[in-house]
Amino acid sequence: CGVFGVFGHPDAANLAYYGLHALQHRGEESCGICTSDDGKFHFHRGMGLVKEVFDRDKLESLTGAQAIGHVRYSTSGASQLGNAQPLVFKYRGGDLAVCTNGNLVNEPGIRKELEETGSIFQTTSDTEVIAHLIARSPKDIVEAVKDAFARLIGGYAFLIQTQGMLIAACDPHGLRPLVMGRLGNAYIFASESCALETIGAEYERDVQPGELLVLDKDGLREERFAPMERRAICAMEYIYFARPDSDIYGVNLHMSRKRMGQTLAQESFVDADIVTGVPDSSISAAIGYAEQTGIPYELGLIKNKYTGRTFIQPSQELREKGVKMKLSAVRKIVEGKRVVMIDDSIVRGTTSLRIVNLLREAGALEVHVRITSPPFMNPCYYGIDTPNPADLIASSKTVEEIRQAINADSLYFLSERGLIDSVGGHDNEKNRGLCLACFNNDYPTQVRFEDAKLTSCS
Ligand code: 5GP
Ligand code: SF4
Ligand code: MG
Incomplete structure (x- = not known):
């Protein structure tokens, strides 16, 4: 909220x-x-x-x-x-x-x-x-x-x-x-x-x-x-929630996402022809990955800005015919290319699978997925909407199993250290002042109440 x-x-x-x-x-x-x-x-x-x-x-x-x-x-x-x-x-x-x-x-x-x-x-x-x-x-x-x-x-x-x-x-x-x-x-x-x-x-x-x-x-x-x-600013604000033109505690969101992309490139370089980001939240990180590797950044995916909440969703039949509401791959850009696809997170895994397949259908030869957060394994108790823990794909699958589930040629998640230093927040504080509980289960408050509440934004 x-x-x-x-x-x-x-x-x-x-x-x-x-x-x-x-x-x-x-x-x-x-x-x-x-x-x-x-x-x-x-x-x-x-x-x-x-x-x-x-x-x-x-x-x-x-x-x-x-x-x-x-x-x-x-x-x-x-x-x-x-x-x-x-x-x-x-x-x-x-x-x-x-x-x-x-x-x-x-x-x-x-x-x-x-x-x-x-x-x-x-x-x-x-x-x-x-x-x-x-x-x-x-x-x-x-x-x-x-x-x-x-x-x-x-x-x-x-x-x-x-x-x-x-x-x-x-x-x-x-x-x-x-x-x-x-x-x-x-x-x-x-x-x-x-x-x-x-x-x-x-x-x-x-x-x-x-x-x-x-x-x-x-x-x-x-x-x-x-x-x-203990200061524990929500890391997901930096990873995907807040707007790129906002600053949180003096850290600009676009710039921190760019650093996440650069750090990802250092941690997991892959030889490819283009780098593309899943719009909108991962464009900044894709630019960073491209800058760091020298692989050109391209607009391989386009988001339709007008996909509203009240929009009529295509029927199963139209979906099978390929009616895509939200994201499209740009065929002329990805066809015949080895693509690095940057996204901010994998929660259930369903979105990632869909996007990888979009790129493949548009002719991508290889799709290498790089994620600007560690695996999302634990629920959030602090207002970020997360599904039932059983639906968090990383809570039950290894990285290799997730790679298979999303049909990617390779998959890598940014390390916790890489994330912390990319945000570059408060020196001399635990996690440099970030909450990382959904990645590492280290909640800054007591959460295990008999009736603890797991919803968002009241
Ligand atoms: P999934 O893997 O769950 O199918 O989709 C992940 C995508 O959902 C990411 O591209 C990300 O932008 C978006 N996302 C990340 N975290 C959240 C979240 O907490 N809630 C919602 N609704 N979307 C999220
Ligand atoms: Fe943010 Fe994750 Fe902490 Fe929730 S658990 S506040 S989503 S970092
Ligand atoms: Mg996204």
Whole structure:
């Protein structure tokens, strides 16, 4: 999911609209914006893309100088309007709006405890649990939020709004990204820095692990609800999730993916005629692999930009005739060639098999698959959608067995060390500040609860 917040700008709703549009790749299922204007909240939420859910009239009705907004990723969980965010609650004679990116591992336990002591829940979302924790505290809002966060275990970035106040917070490991920027005197928060760029705001800094930033009429207060624990920024953000024009903790995504491609080339050179990347996320890495080896980079695969969620899928018969919705191989480029195909990850293995076969059908002589991540073996508890562990191909198959399953001539996964050094994050920290749990089973938090939750983005 993606979150976006504005504090202190008369065009808050419009800025949120453009900011969320820039974060659309982080979630296409639903979206929403909530503004606060002179003691009153205005909000709108809907299923679909930002540009489908909002129009001129709706945005004009969202008046006020502060806003929080959300784009939601479709998960295995319930896909319904009720789960669209921000969620808005009555709170001490006013209102409270909350949105989040991430996942709370211990949410079921907290929910159960709250239910047993009288809370009634309307959604299945983590976000509502937070609101209940806040509402039950007798303390002032900032202290109540701190107490609530101190109980959470997981990976998350939160934006919370009341009349006249905006609070931003990030989990104690920094698993999910959140940046702060400035637009004139206004403060902007976004899951990724590309959204700051889009609205002409200047990047100021990343929200730090365990930090809680409070904005109100007195300006910015930098507080904490927890000490920073081992920093563990999600490696998948760098590998495939975030946009190439974003920076996370000062590391540009395109450049780090390029380095992953270069490192792959050093670790597993293969003699070939062209290098191609699976669009969009692996283009950067393919350029890096090509640069390092001297093998020319080519556009061997093209992605159709218009493959929407609501598109009618071709029938089995049309599929067999070769109707391809999303990706096409460029015959004139791959025919008669030995191709190195770079992709970011193999999760189930079904996509990789399809793409290798596309290249073969278009006449590729050999297809050598190079992946810019280690084998994906363990589920994510922190908000990246992953299938049932049994469906993770690398959890039950060796690299050689995966190579056969995806019909490749050769297959290589980037080493953990290669990945860590390609991102090149924080020196002197474990894994240089990355979470690699889905590759190496080393989770930065406790995850083995009786009822640990495995969904994404609440
Ligand atoms: P698979 O091997 O699961 O069939 O497909 C892997 C492809 O899915 C990769 O090209 C990658 O871009 C994309 N992908 C990687 N990780 C994830 C993830 O966590 N969730 C989803 N939905 N797609 C992913
Ligand atoms: Fe990211 Fe993997 Fe860690 Fe989940 S387990 S936060 S996908 S690195
Ligand atoms: Mg991909």
